[in-house]
Amino acid sequence: MCRWLAYSGSPMLLDAVLYRPEHSLINQSLHARMGVESTNGDGFGIGWYSADGDGTPAVFRDIAPAWNNRNLRELAAHVRSTLFFAHVRASTGSAVQQTNCHPFRHGRWLWMHNGAIAEFPRLQRDLCMAVDPALFPSIEGSTDSEVMFYLAVTFGLDQDVPGAVARMAGFVERLGKEHGVPEPLQMTVAVSDGERVWAFRYSSRGESRSLFYSSRAETVRHLELDYLSEVSDATRIVVSEPLGGLPGVWNEVPEASYVVVPPGQEPDYMPFVPELPPLS
Template sequence: MCRWLAYSGSPILLDTVLYRPEHSLINQSLHARMGVETTNGDGFGLGWYSADGDGTPAVFRDIGPAWNNRNLLELSAHVRSRLFFAHVRASTGTAIQQTNCHPFRHGRWMWMHNGSITDFHRLRRDLCMAVDPALFPSIEGSTDSEVMFYLAVTYGLDQDVPGSVARMAGLVERLGKEHGVPNPLQMTVAVADGERVWAFRYSSERKSRSLFYSSRAETVRQLHPEVDFLRGVSEATRLIVSEPLGYLPGVWNELPEGSYAVIPSGTEDYLPFVPEYM
């Protein structure tokens, strides 16, 4: 599968979390501890919103491994962002090409995914036929992840993020049943609009891929005053990651099965997620 992280909070240089932690995402591209594969070298991608508040994200993707990409190292040491995604890919069968690398972008929205639609080749036609015809030309690659994204856009991502993702998941579940595909959906998804990040953890068999969110910044500062970059960040600063970026007791909280989180958020750390059948 893949490994990813989403950051929201005070503007920081991207390499602060991409490279510097003990078990950074770059380290995970070679030495993942909790993924299906140890190595995630089938491409990578960054997506970020500018620190000055422009709502349109920039995207940088490549088909090589993240661990030895000099452009990624150079860019991440000079770009500062308040909200960004990073993803390292392990293909589940689709081609290794730029258009299949995450994150995917449509207008102000970004989307990335770890998981798969089981027997996607059997469900693909019906899933694609459900995409709004006006959106279909925007699908550039061949992954299930990108089709999931455009289904969510079709089902009202602009108006209701959790509802649109629930309707997308419900369609996959229904079509899986119709085609005799057991446990068709496995997903940890992140989606952002430039202001907030939503992260979802769900699978048909209730054995979802790992996903964690960080504790509040003040809590982390109290527990680990030696973590330099946290000293000046806002209380709203949070991370969501496929696996922890290092061993820091009290920092990483597993997102429960069948739930979603929003950052920045109110008092609730997570809410239940259930597919919506149409």
């Protein structure tokens, strides 16, 4: 599987979050504690939004391990952003190639995933056939994660993010059962339009991969790094596993739920229930 991180809040050098914490994402690429694999060396990717950009995120991805990539370290020390994604990959069977590294981008959207569609090769053709034909040429790689993304775009990501992800999950589960795969979906997913981040935790089996949320800005301040002391109250991080800091400051996202960052009037955690997309 994989490890990932989504940051939203005060302008921050990527380096401050990716490298400097005690159990940073770069450390997790070699020494993950809660993943299926302890080493996540099958490539990496970062995606970030620029305040003076056109709303389309920049993406840098490579097949090299994150822990020794000089270009990643160089970029992270100079790129500052209010919203960025980072992902270290452990392949579940698809090729180690740049187009299979997360995050994936389409227009203003970023998407990254930890988990798998069980027996994906058996389901792949029918899953791809459900993608909007106008979107299909945008699929560059061979992962289940990218197909999930374009299914969500097909099912209305632009209009209703939680609904589109729920319809994607419902479609995968229905198709899986039709092919004799009773528990087809395992996912923690992050998706962003450059203004907000939605993070989902769900699996058909009800035993999803780990996901944690800093429900208060104090969590970021408790990373015990002086240069993070001035973050705004709206600053949040969602991670596959905690970055370190004081015990108890990271909150596990409940099973079958999702969070929205920055927080608004909604509760911290909202239930996530797959639903069937309308028949075409």
